Amino acid sequence: MSNTDVVAEVRSGTKRYPGVTALSDVDFSVRRGEVRALLGKNGAGKSTLIKILSGAEQLDAGEALVQGTSLKGLGTREVAGLGVATVYQELSLVPEMSVAENLFMGAWQRSRGVIDKRRMRADAKAAMARIGVDLDIDRSVGSLGAAGQQLVEIARAVWQKPALLILDEPTSSLAAAEVRQVIDVARRVAEQGVAVVYVSHRMDEIRQVADSATVVRDGRIVETLPVRTASTREIVAMMLGAAPEAVAARVRRPSSEPPVLTARGLRSDKLDGLDIDIRPGEILGIAGVLGSGRTETLRALVGLDRPDSGEVRLRGEAVRPGAFTAMLRGGLGITPENRRRDGIVPLMGVDENIVMGDLRGVSRSGVLDRKAVGQAAQALIDRLAIKTARPGTPIGNLSGGNQQKVVLARWLHAGSTVLLLDEPTRGVDVEAKRQIYDQMRRLADEGRAVVFVSSEAEELADVCDRIVVVRGGRAVAELSGDEIQLERVLTIAIAEE
Structure with missing residues (x-):
């Protein structure tokens, strides 16, 4: 031309x-x-x-x-x-x-x-x-x-x-x-x-x-x-700016521990008798196309949505459907699919967004202790390598990847032991994705249960110890070890009913 x-x-x-x-x-x-x-x-x-x-x-x-x-x-x-x-x-x-x-x-x-x-x-x-x-x-x-x-x-x-x-x-x-x-x-x-x-x-x-x-x-x-x-x-x-480090052969670590969270027969407008087990010490991926019921699964597990029928058990104890507050107190945390709309308060500081999941540890006699807020936030800013000029910087000024890390930091501050991550790498760059993957691995190694929902089957295959494929509101397959292959995950996810 x-x-x-x-x-x-x-x-x-x-x-x-x-x-x-x-x-x-x-x-x-x-x-x-x-x-x-x-x-x-x-x-x-x-x-x-x-x-x-x-x-x-x-x-x-x-x-x-x-x-x-x-x-x-x-x-x-x-x-x-x-x-x-x-x-x-x-x-x-x-x-x-x-x-x-x-x-x-x-x-x-x-x-x-x-x-x-x-x-x-x-x-x-x-x-x-x-x-x-x-x-x-x-x-x-x-x-x-x-x-x-x-x-x-x-x-x-x-x-x-x-x-x-x-x-x-x-x-x-x-x-x-x-x-x-x-x-x-x-x-x-x-x-x-x-x-x-x-x-x-x-x-x-x-x-x-x-x-x-x-x-x-x-x-x-x-x-x-x-x-x-x-x-x-x-x-x-x-x-x-440099060749990426060689990726070591993926060592998958499916957990043999008893499930910390289970669901049986969950039914709603988008769920059709879904069963799932979530175990500590592993990264569980949930695969499926848009509309398959991935997000609805997480929302039902954490109590944001109330299923029409079915049962959820936390550490073996039945939980009342839709009991969001009780699930948070029981150690669950969720990063929403739309972080900007549902996950952050843009005009509030990074520090405030981090501690809002549990204000008790940074309060004295019911009043926020600004020094305690700053210390708690700074520790998590350092741990997750959150790029911010200072803890009080409005979170809306941060990049998408750093906003996502702040949402994750909120649940670490709250002491959550079951982390439900809905599209945590959406719209973030290569470096931020790698950092989020590393944090998920670290959390699983600490004995927490990590559930990872993603539209990108490639990253599920790379990161997860076990994958549940959801289609039409049902868990239609569970893959682990050598069964986790990209082509297989995609084939199951898009197969006709």
Whole structure:
């Protein structure tokens, strides 16, 4: 392709924030019809580069251009007018509104001052057809699954007929079956001549969707390379700045201890007679596609949801269904699937988020002891290598991986002996994932029971001592030792009923 095919570029771009250089002398360009993956750890500079290209931020030095026009002094609205559309990880939909209404929110077609619903519905059908997706445009967005909502966001962006489409972690909340839909849409859009910048931590996904990948580290472009010929090890080495340590042969340690937590015959809207045993001293993985009942299993075990029937026993004693407080006192802790919505209080400090699971140990006569709070938090910040300027820093300022470690620290502070981790590595970078894996292993070695739910079967196969595969709300298989093979886990998870 010639230079005339370049849709967006940054030339010698530098962006500084107080105390940090987010981008340093960056040269970047993407061409018409190309899907360019953007790879790097959290904090590497990916988000800043996206903000520069979308007009949300301005360079301190260098130049950014879209279709030959400089972005200097332009905001997001003006840059959108140049043909840039961005779909962020956090969706911006209104759940109560229909698909059609969300597609044209803020730009509803009008006739004589009144919203033209007939035209809006016709355009909504055309918008979905453009990305090759068949969704009921009259259905409320809130009734769609995560994949459907993500596709509505993409359709809204594509309807603007962009020259550059930026997709920021578009599949972070999706399971494997749903990821394929987003990949197909991204490829379809590129075939229409749109340049696509695609951010994701999932290497298998990147290989399916991208033509090339730009690796960013510490605010600099390390290299741009074709993804189909580069090994994952090479790319990880570029992201980390050094070749990753050789991974020792996985030693699986299924526990022979009596179960600390058992469930028999759990039934609800999403569970269909589920049975499970959780033993101390091991990492138990729960595998299954989105909607299989993984999250519902954890919520029923910890008492957040009350099953219609079935029994849960903690250390051999029957527990009243839905007894969340009693389960917490009995040593259970849970990291929720959506950590930002359900797991943290963004404006509160890291220290406060850590100790909120058990205030008794840091209180004197019913009043919080600030010194005790600081000491308790600092010990766990050190243990989990949480990167924060100080314990009192608002947790909302931390990267996703560090927020996740704070949520885990909360239950360590509370003394939890059974840890239910729902997608703890979602949306975090390679380094943070490895640190979370190490902490899970350490907790199991200390004799705690660790339950690990993940949409990525690869990491379950790498990390777990035992895996239970859930399908249709039932535990359909249990694998341990040499039985744990990626292909086998996936085959069981996606098999037809």
